[in-house]
Amino acid sequence: MKTRILTLALSFAMTFAFAQEMKTFTKDNYTIDYDTTWEISEQKIQPAVQFMILSDESTQAKDKFRENINLSAESLQGQELNAADYAKISLDQISVQIPGAKIITNESKKLNGIDCQEIIWSADFGNNMILKFKQVIFVRGGTGYALTFSSTTTEFDTYKESANKMLSSFKFVN
Template sequence: MLSALLFSLILFGQKEGWKTYEKDGYSVQYPKNWEYSDQKPQPMVQFVLMSEEDSQEEDNFRENINLSTEFLQGREISLDAYVEIALDQVEKQIPSAKILSTEDILLNGMKAKSSIWIADFGSGVMLKFKQYILISDGTAYILTFTSTEAEFDEYVNQATDILDTFKINS
């Protein structure tokens, strides 16, 4: 019995005690103490994963991960060009934004970009973001982890573990 469970965990890559969300040809895994929501704060947002409720006790902010998608309508655009445009838009739309890093990564066999940036949205609380961006079959996928700057280091490893489970299912 135990060997069958281990085999299925290895075969399907399921993290123990984690839930899997699958929809529209993609999947992501997240800890059972995080909460899934399909409430869309913006039309491009497909889902939001929220950290445990008590994460907001000190700063009234609940760390979260969301997925936005953009159908590229047949436009041929490289990942590098798409990320450059996306980060330029961030800097233009949010004057306080500062891009801290951008790097190439491999996400479950797919080329992607990881970036970290920070911005003050006028609330006096600095927010820090870690994003993964990839393009597959004419759709851009933008996974964004959002945290207060003060708690970013506390949550970024767990958020990265979640981001790293994102898969485009063929």
């Protein structure tokens, strides 16, 4: 009996010791939780990008790439599109701009009650830089959104659990 209690206590202690600490970022009408070892950047690398969450700089040591999550938003200019329609447009653009891109999965899902398309794809960007992306694409209030986790293919699985936790925390606050 004492062994079971000790084992259970150690189990709980290990769970809490290795639990991912999170911070919350809120902007405009949405919120997302992110790992405290990552950092928020609101620097506009492209006009559509609302924010980026960047992994620690040390993650670039092996592969010269800093994993990140970003949110881009685009006005649909009155078009009545659902998540699947908007995802198809996005995939068509990817195919044109990056002909060698490979679509790995494309599934309808829900993200905190919102219909979305979850797409995983990869592409070779040259110089031994093969990137893999997990995108959650959705439409809300006349705007198309793409919430994207970007990584090298070699480190995608290393960051997948943490990225999934951050992606699944995204929600609108109003």
